[in-house]
Amino acid sequence: MQNPIDAADVLALEWDAVLAHRGDASTVAQVKDRFIDHGVTPEAVAAALRDGGSGIAAAAASGREDWAAPYGGFLAVALIAAEVAAYSSHLVARASAVRSVAVDALLEDFSAVSVAGELGVSRQKVYEIARDSAKRRASIARGHDRPF
Template sequence: MERNPRGDKLQPGPASSTADQWTRVLAHRRKDAPTTVAAVIERFEAAGVTPDQVASHLEDGGDRLYAAAASAAEGWAAGFGGERAVALLAAEVSALMSHLVARAASVRSVCVEALLDEFSAVTVAGALGVARQKVYELARPSVDPAYLTTTPWRHHE
């Protein structure tokens, strides 16, 4: 065996590349431009945050980050990689939640449109607790196939 100090390189594992891991973890960003997603990944990597760390915080909806911040204990962010990492993780939890809000709104739109086929806007508005004018705004059905089919915290076998 030849020695090659400082010249040995680790070969990437065949099973799951880092790019594949980021794609899986950031699935809620499918609608974002590839350059935007690349910039997000770059910021995470610059802060030393791994795809598994991001996944962990998305799966708990930011609960651990919130609990630590609410504790106001000195240095609370250090356990998560510091303030920069926490700010990025919190922003990603927010991006996921925004995606889920849009997904839920699309489901509501489909239902409101269906209700308007059978009932007046006044009746639908009363049943849903919204203004009559809002009913027409809500009735724009669009279940985009780019929405996540399941939340990160729900695992299917």
């Protein structure tokens, strides 16, 4: 007989999925607790991450005094916006790692000058991008993403 999953287990799984980009379990726990303490749901955070914060930005620009109310107030919006920033940082780091691995592979077949010309950067920048590509490849493999 299977153990039934209670609502708290489901909620924990939702938070783990939404905050998967955080990677570190203790950071996920701290961020999750902060959201829960201020009434922010995983769905609200997931929606903001999906739209890159466009919804909260539009609400903030609306000029309405109560624009933050649908999100749980100004503190909730600040927390959600911080998570959008954290996720954006994760995406930038991942894209940079992928670019590094790709440029390193290009350098196996083409000159740095040729690659630089195609990318629109200097030859020195090509070497800088490709540096530490093995380490970056490992970071991509560890990836922390959510199934949105």
